[in-house]
Amino acid sequence: MRNVVAGAVLGLASVFGGSAVAQDNPVVVELFTSQGCSSCPPADAMMQELAARDDVIALAFHVDYWDYIGWRDIFGSPQNTERQHAYARAAGSRTVYTPQFVIGGVDHVIGARGMELADAINSRAQLSSGVSVTAQLNGTVMQIAAEAGSSQPMTVQLIRYSHSETVDIERGENAGASITYVNTVMAWDVLTEWDGAEPLSLSAEIDGELPSVVIIQELGAGPILAAAEVN
Numbered sequence: 001m002r003n004v005v006a007g008a009v010l011g012l013a014s015v016f017g018g019s020a021v022a023q024d025n026p027v028v029v030e031l032f033t034s035q036g037c038s039s040c041p042p043a044d045a046m047m048q049e050l051a052a053r054d055d056v057i058a059l060a061f062h063v064d065y066w067d068y069i070g071w072r073d074i075f076g077s078p079q080n081t082e083r084q085h086a087y088a089r090a091a092g093s094r095t096v097y098t099p100q101f102v103i104g105g106v107d108h109v110i111g112a113r114g115m116e117l118a119d120a121i122n123s124r125a126q127l128s129s130g131v132s133v134t135a136q137l138n139g140t141v142m143q144i145a146a147e148a149g150s151s152q153p154m155t156v157q158l159i160r161y162s163h164s165e166t167v168d169i170e171r172g173e174n175a176g177a178s179i180t181y182v183n184t185v186m187a188w189d190v191l192t193e194w195d196g197a198e199p200l201s202l203s204a205e206i207d208g209e210l211p212s213v214v215i216i217q218e219l220g221a222g223p224i225l226a227a228a229e230v231n
Contacts, residue, residue, distance in 0.1 A: 025132065027124045028057045028215060028224045029117075030102045031082045033181075034075040036066030037171035042112035043099030044181055051163075051182045056121060057213055057229050059110055059161060060184045060190050063098060070170030079189070083188075086221035105217055105224035130195065131225035135214045141156030142204045146226065153219035156200065159188040159208040186210060193219065 050058035130149030
């Protein structure tokens with residue numbers, strides 16, 4: 001099993017290989033993971049490669065439903081778990097898994113499957129939503145502007161994440177491991193709902209120095225239509 005997992009990680013590296021090209025509208029890749037899940041470290045390692053790409057916004061959402069087996073994920077939250085369940089409901093599924101990648105709010109990849117993940121990212125990058133967003137930080141105020149080619153119900157979300165956190169895990173399935181997590185989501189909030197009928201302009205107060213991501217997503221855990229990152 002360890003050899004299969006290692007092969008998946010190497011497969012991802014060979015597919016990406018540093019050939020990423022920056023895009024105006026990068027693909028958002030969300031990883032639902034847990035420090036208490038023994039299958040998650042290979043997917044957590046993949047995030048380091050994804051985070052280095054200019055055409056991807058990689059975000060790790062730690063869930064809390066593994067906490068009962070002996071180790072409380074220090075980044076886990078019920079809000080992150082609910083986000084994953086919302087994606088499952090939107091896909092017509094009653095179950096959730098870790099690790100699970102969600103690409104563009106639509107495509108699901110269970111486990112550390114490098115080729116499947118790369119194909120999903122490449123396919124999503126070819127699509128155009130007609131929605132664009134820009135974000136700029138002026139002091140402690142984030143200025144956000146967006147336009148849409150058609151009217152539809154959307155949410156504008158602000159996500160804050162940490163570039164790198166190393167955790168020594170003392171109990172649970174990963175007991176004794178020291179794991180470095182990248183792009184770990186520390187907070188996410190819905191700033192407003194927007195129908196796209198008129199251009200959007202809004203501002204949000206930012207506390208601290210964590211990087212920020214603005215996501216525009218179809219209402220109800222639908223496709224991610226646009227995203228912008230501010231480091």
